[in-house]
Amino acid sequence: MSISITRENFDQWMLPVYAPAPFIPVRGEGSRLWDQQGKEYIDFAGGIAVNALGHAHPMLCKxxxxxxxxxxxxxxGYTNEPVLKLAKRLLDATFADRAFFCNSGAEANEAALKLARKYAHDTAGPQKSxxxxxKNAFHGRTLFTVSAGGQPAYSQDFAPLPPEIRHAVYNDLASARELINDDTCAVIVEPIQGEGGVLPATTAFLQGLRELCDRHHALLIFDEVQTGVGRTGELYAYMHYGVTPDVLTTAKALGGGFPIGAMLTTETFGHVMNVGTHGTTYGGNxxxxxxxxxxxxxVNTRETLDGVKQRHQWLTEQLTALNNRYHLFSEIRGLGLLxxxxxxxxxxxxxxxxAQLAATEGAMVLIAGANVVRFAxxxxxxxxxxxxxLARFARACEKFIAGSSS
Structure with a gap:
């Protein structure tokens, strides 16, 4: 059966948890997309930092x-060669000794939090939970991960939430120190808060969290779902900071658009997840x-990673020049291509x-909250x-300024 599809069909047929753009992309190549009417867009959104190599990359298609x-x-019930090769590649490239594969970042963070509680339960008792x-973190949409994310707008409608999760102020070590104690089993943090506004952590903050976790025998979990797989100019952002976590979660760019997530950890912590403690049907397919x-x-080549740093310079220099004309932004921040x-x-x-004006001009950008325009x-x-x-984005900025001053 052949049917004609329009954007209005979304409003008729789909659960209204999204408000998608008024156009429907149908074809992509590299960093360009075309919609049903044949209009071309430059893609600065990258599928929310997912399409690490753009659209229809020939090596990924192959x-x-x-x-x-x-x-x-x-x-x-069976393993397979591709996932075992992938595991070895990730372990060789990172601090980790063990990998668990799933389908998304939320699932990877769910696994990490379960691992932390299981390890603490086995080694210290149930009180260490x-x-x-x-605050303003984002770790996923499962009940556990949305509770860990410090944005009540995403969690308050689903109470009662999992207990014993508390939120400190990001980049404020004193705030974290007040909450981390001997009953803490884990600290979970994004090296750069993505959905929370593209806020990079300071080195001192992450080093301080590492020291607090060591002192109180808590696992340090880095959520690198958005920052991982070359996004910042290193394979993982922890490599910028010289701070090694106990657990790292990765997804988004890992599959270049194909759904996959992973939790990476050391032998010390990974051994507690024995047969039957966790699983997924599709994970690691x-x-x-x-x-x-x-x-x-x-991606895991010096050429690509150095290229990310070069592209960061191109983007930020041109965005700064644009901002000197329109005075839209108070700050342009981030690492690599986030x-x-x-x-x-x-x-x-x-x-x-x-963002909507940019799309009408043929440039796709993201937002990170109501006050940050995000490029990934x-x-x-x-x-x-x-x-x-960026020339198209500049036209959108000009229209925005004209409209807001009229």
Missing amino acids: ALSEQAAKFWHTGN GIVAF PLAGAVAGAVLDI IGCQLATEHTGSAKQI PALNISEEEIRTG
């Missing part, structure tokens, strides 16, 4: 199609393993409007695509 022609799925997270392996082939533009006070609450493009976006996309 890895997927070759594995699809072999077999797709067996369930966790406290979790310290941070051969399709995801093959695609993620191809992503790492490209960049947040904080709106000036007089434009508070306008990030969504600016493909790690291999070209200089020409950056220049073209």
Whole structure:
């Protein structure tokens, strides 16, 4: 049966938990997308930091199609070669000794929090169950992870929430010190708060959390779902800081658009998750393993990682020049290709409007709350695509300024 699809069908058929753009993308190549009407967009959104290598990258398409022609799925009663190769690649490239694969960042964080409680339960007893997270964090949408995320707007409608989760102020070590004690089993933190406004942690803050966790025998969990897989110019952001976590979660860019997540940890902590303690039907399937392996082939190279730093410079220099004309932003911040533009006070609450105007001009951008315009493009976006996309974004900014002053 052939049916004609329009944007209005979303409002008719789908659970209204999203408010998608008025256009429907149908084809992509690199950092360009085209909608049903053939209009072209430069993609600075990257599927929310997912499309690490843009759209329809030939090496990822090849890895997927070759594995699809072999077999797709067996369930966790069997293992497979692609996921074992992927595990070895990740362990060799990081601090970790053990990997667990799932389908999303939320699932990876769920596994990390369960691991922390299981380890504390086994080694210290049930009283050691406290979790310290941070205000304005985002760790996923499961009940456990949305409770750890310090944004009540995402959790308050689903009470009662899992207990013994408390929230300190991000980048405020004194605030964290007040909450972390001998009953704390884990501290979970984003090296850069993504949804919370693209706020990088300070080195002193992360070092202080490491010391507090060591002192109180708590696991330090780095949520690198958004910052991982080359996004910051290193394979994982912890490598910038010289602070090694006990557990790291990764997803988004790991599959370059194919759903996969992972939790990485050491032998010391991983051994408590014995047979039956956790699992997932689809996690670590051969399709995801093959695609993620191809992503790492490209991303985990000095050429790609250094290229991210070069692209950061191109983007921030051009955004700064744009801001010198329009005076929209009070700050442009971030690492690598995760960049947040904080709106000036007089434009508070306008990030969504600016993003919508950008789309009408043919540039896709993200927001991080009501006051931050976020850029998370493909790690291999070209200089020409950056220049073209920012010219379109500049036209949107000009229209916004004209509209707000009229």
